[in-house]
Amino acid sequence: xxxxxxxxxxxxxxxxxxxxxxxxxxxxxxxxxxxxxxxxxxxxxxxxxxxxxxxxxxxxxxxxxxxxxxxxxxxxxxxxxxxxxxxxxxxxxxxxxxxxxxxxxxxxxxxxxxxxxxxxxxxxxxxxxxxxxxxxxxxxxxxxxxxxxxxxxxxxxxxxxxxxxxxxxxxxxxxxxxxxxxxxxxxxxxxxxxxxxxxxxxxxxxxxxxxxxxxxxxxxxxxxxxxxxxxxxxxxxxxxxxxxxxxxxxxxxxxxxxxxxxxxxxxxxxxxxxxxxxxxxxxxxxxxxxxxxxxxxxxxxxxxxxxxxxxxxxx
Ligand code: ADP
Ligand code: MG
Numbered sequence: 001x002x003x004x005x006x007x008x009x010x011x012x013x014x015x016x017x018x019x020x021x022x023x024x025x026x027x028x029x030x031x032x033x034x035x036x037x038x039x040x041x042x043x044x045x046x047x048x049x050x051x052x053x054x055x056x057x058x059x060x061x062x063x064x065x066x067x068x069x070x071x072x073x074x075x076x077x078x079x080x081x082x083x084x085x086x087x088x089x090x091x092x093x094x095x096x097x098x099x100x101x102x103x104x105x106x107x108x109x110x111x112x113x114x115x116x117x118x119x120x121x122x123x124x125x126x127x128x129x130x131x132x133x134x135x136x137x138x139x140x141x142x143x144x145x146x147x148x149x150x151x152x153x154x155x156x157x158x159x160x161x162x163x164x165x166x167x168x169x170x171x172x173x174x175x176x177x178x179x180x181x182x183x184x185x186x187x188x189x190x191x192x193x194x195x196x197x198x199x200x201x202x203x204x205x206x207x208x209x210x211x212x213x214x215x216x217x218x219x220x221x222x223x224x225x226x227x228x229x230x231x232x233x234x235x236x237x238x239x240x241x242x243x244x245x246x247x248x249x250x251x252x253x254x255x256x257x258x259x260x261x262x263x264x265x266x267x268x269x270x271x272x273x274x275x276x277x278x279x280x281x282x283x284x285x286x287x288x289x290x291x292x293x294x295x296x297x298x299x300x301x302x303x304x305x306x307x308x309x310x311x312x313x314x315x
Pocket of ligand 2: 211213
């Protein structure tokens with residue numbers, strides 16, 4: 001069987017089945033945006049790692065080294081934000097082919113440095129012809145503030161903290177050589193929603209949270225499976241930027257399935273309404289958690305549609 005039959009999540013399930021049984025006490029391993037480590041105090045450590053591969057995640061003639069350095073850390077900080085945590089330290093491993101200029105590396109590091117989070121270790125090696133980057137980020141969060149994918153409750157409302165689909169449309173613009181600056185910026189320099197994540201972490205009424213990296217359809221599915229619930233999403237309420245409306249023939253579909261948004265997806269109980277007046281960020285309500293088995297019912301207003309959408313998978 002080839003890897004595309006097994007699929008990205010099939011392989012992760014296999015790893016989880018093999019290694020889950022040897023997870024030490026106090027560690028929550030595979031399954032959330034970060035692994036969670038309880039060292040015994042009031043705080044938890046959260047740890048995440050993400051790789052970026054030339055030709056798969058970025059094209060060197062489309063992205064500047066500064067943007068790539070920024071994005072390499074941003075996608076990891078987004079996972080830290082998703083737990084309600086604050087970034088603490090990071091590690092960077094990078095494999096570079098001989099063609100890379102020293103100045104390229106300096107610009108890459110300037111982009112990485114722009115997040116102002118410590119880089120305390122890593123590995124540096126050569127490669128044959130592709131750039132390969134792997135970042136690990138460690139965050140801290142108090143036990144009372146951590147948010148997981150598995151805590152959505154029936155009756156919760158579902159929210160996102162930004163517009164969806166811009167990054168996917170940015171990638172399309174790059175591949176079609178269309179100079180749509182706003183969409184390309186969304187793809188190359190996604191802002192990790194750290195301040196939003198930390199504020200949402202403090203709210204007891206926020207139950208489940210994750211970041212959207214594979215598209216709403218796929219990532220909401222992760223919350224539903226982890227929590228054992230279903231969802232109803234009103235497609236009219238999915239937030240779409242003016243730029244996406246102008247650039248895309250199917251903006252709603254792109255918003256639902258396109259990946260790499262790096263906004264937060266959360267579910268919250270009714271008491272959230274009182275707290276939210278103090279929220280210094282964007283928040284869009286898009287649907288509701290229902291009793292059900294991981295199924296998303298896509299609606300046009302109140303009317304349920306026969307639609308099924310898939311997010312991004314590597315294989
Ligand atoms: P995210 O998009 O939030 O980075 P992923 O969808 O990449 O999360 O991964 C889902 C879960 O599977 C995470 O808990 C991640 O740590 C874990 N995971 C992914 N790939 C591997 C791997 N090769 N080995 C162990 N765990 C993995
Ligand atoms: Mg994530």
